[in-house]
Amino acid sequence: MNVKKLLIEPLRKTNPVTVLVLGICSCLAVTAKLKPALVMGASVTVVTALSNLIISLLRKGIPSRIRIIVQLVVVATLVILIDQFLKAFAYDVSKQLSVYVGLIITNCIIMGRLEAFALSHGPIESFLDGLGNGLGYSLILVIVAFFRELIGSGTLLGYQVVPQSFYDAGYQNNGLMILPPMALIVIGIVMWINNSKTEAK
């Protein structure tokens, strides 16, 4: 078992967003600000890691005819738990993320990892694989949100970063960056840079 490979590869070489192009929808939706992006990334990481672990533990007993249903039940349970936790302890972020917490269930990265990895590998490997893929997703989310919040609102995590003197000199926040189309373009640029530097062909 190669811990480093399982954890590091999904960050660059087999990144779920930039290389496998999964989970794009939520990438567009929650990256207007850095804080929701961080919470979303953390939530998806927890769900992928734990669902991979649970499915891997159950994999010898799951009847193959109801395989997908069992996977969905496990993922849905984890997502509901996370949604409840956010509502209880991070209410404002939970409001910002709104439906996208619930939609983690439909995030292709999770089902993809369950089908492609957890069903055929041991629990510890599966857990690390889920963790790595979740972190790979979070990384892209944070990079995109960083640029969108910085250029779109002039803030980072809600704190003013662009100094007032810039605005006095005529600088303006780029409102386009807050809208979904620019998220797609930023992701495209990140993808381009990432894929031009990795030779995975």
Next chain:
Amino acid sequence: MKRDINSNGYIFLYSTVLVVIVAVLLTAAALWLQPYQQRNKENEKRMMILAAAGANDEGEITFIDGELPVYLVNDSITVLPMQGNGLWGPIWGYLAIAPDGKTVKGAQFDHKSETPGLGGEITTVIFQSQFAGKQILQNGNIKPVEFDAISGATKTSNGVKEMIDKTLQQYQPYLEKR
């Protein structure tokens, strides 16, 4: 006996056990987290009432539970709770009436499931701030409040209008008494 994990009996047993475990887990979590969630909801409601009345975070809210429930902020501003229907689900809000009883002090709206960017815009400052200063009485009668609707969100805008009109009709006797 060798167990066959693809037999019908096993599949039924497996799914039943799985569902029961999940149900117990989710119920336990819901019961445990409910007080925290309740507190957040109450806090949010408090903030909405204060924001509608234009008061700061430390404002004092008195709840008057008569035939028609009313909130009194800092003993001067009347805040009326409103409930209505948007396009996809319920919308609600608070309408603050200035001490003179005929001018809108401010309004706050929230929604369950309106479309973000269209109907969801009713929670924005731009939409909500236009209500301050509107007159609700004309010759002693309730006058429908006029406001700029959101283009592309006709149903939600109509819902907001109906909600305000309905609430003001209901509260007319109360407002006249003041």
